[in-house]
Amino acid sequence: MSSPSSLDALIEALRCLPGVGPKSAQRMAYHLLQRDQRGAARLAGALGHALEVLRHCTRCNSFCEDEVCARCANPRRDQGLLCVVEMPADLAMLEQTHSYHGLYYVLMGRLSPLDGVGPRELGLEKLLARAADGRVQEVILATNFTNEGEATAHMISELLQPRGIRVSRIARGIPVGGELEHTDTGTIAQALVERRPV
């Protein structure tokens, strides 16, 4: 007497999306079936295709359809710089600045002991092997300035420094265009501590 099983299965399957609970999953299912069947078919196809063809670049660990992604294969990028980010979205933001021409390593996550993500789950050995290719001169840590991102950066630097690899961290401070009045005190305090001679 309740909903058809294929509808229930769809609602249940939609709950694998992050941040989607029972109510939104239901709303999404109705929307797809009632208002956007073409979009739904496209989504089913795109999901299947992505699962089939996407893998991780063996050099930067980001998503890629080949063994090595176009960015890592580009000889004009500075092979001596390796920038470590948490997610492909972070890489995309850095690329948008057009101010970095080295290579990347994408962790695909961050240390998060509460979620059971330790150094092993994060695959840090893979990063260590990548950084020890003999060409990398400096590893730039560009994980987020959250607790987890900071802990991740700290752990990586502890692992890399004994191997004689130079490690740096992107700067923290007042955002460009930022006004002190509207900046949180933690950021202002850091900006004071990390002040630079002019």
Place this chain on the structure above:
Amino acid sequence: MSSPSSLDALIEALRCLPGVGPKSAQRMAYHLLQRDQRGAARLAGALGHALEVLRHCTRCNSFCEDEVCARCANPRRDQGLLCVVEMPADLAMLEQTHSYHGLYYVLMGRLSPLDGVGPRELGLEKLLARAADGRVQEVILATNFTNEGEATAHMISELLQPRGIRVSRIARGIPVGGELEHTDTGTIAQALVERRPV
């Protein structure tokens, strides 16, 4: 040099979900590919299957895998009562009360002139035909008490009353367990107007 095309296609396809913008679509895609490939495969399958087998019950218009859903086919339900709701989720809520034993008609939406949903788009003729089957004695309007739901209820009652079908609207008032102090003034005003003798 940007993301692989199959990833871009997936992110774009996820945006057909209601309330999902570019940032959440990206987050969802990374999550599915990185953390929940099994869930992603299940979602692709469930979507494809639902699109293939689900259709609308010819009597109540809700989602159904057969021509007539089990609820409409149940002879023990009161064939003289037809309750009109906006969405299958509303039907499910009414069923959960265990206090209604008639049949339903699911509009699969509501009048919404701003979104281009008029009486024709909502398929109100189908409801009129259903209500004129000769067995329905009373149509109970259980659309939401939003502006659009109210307008929908008004329009349906205007269409049904000339045909000699009894039309009622579910009651509006203070929620059960509700305290006046925490109830909005509009609801209190309505509860006053619609007061009943005790």
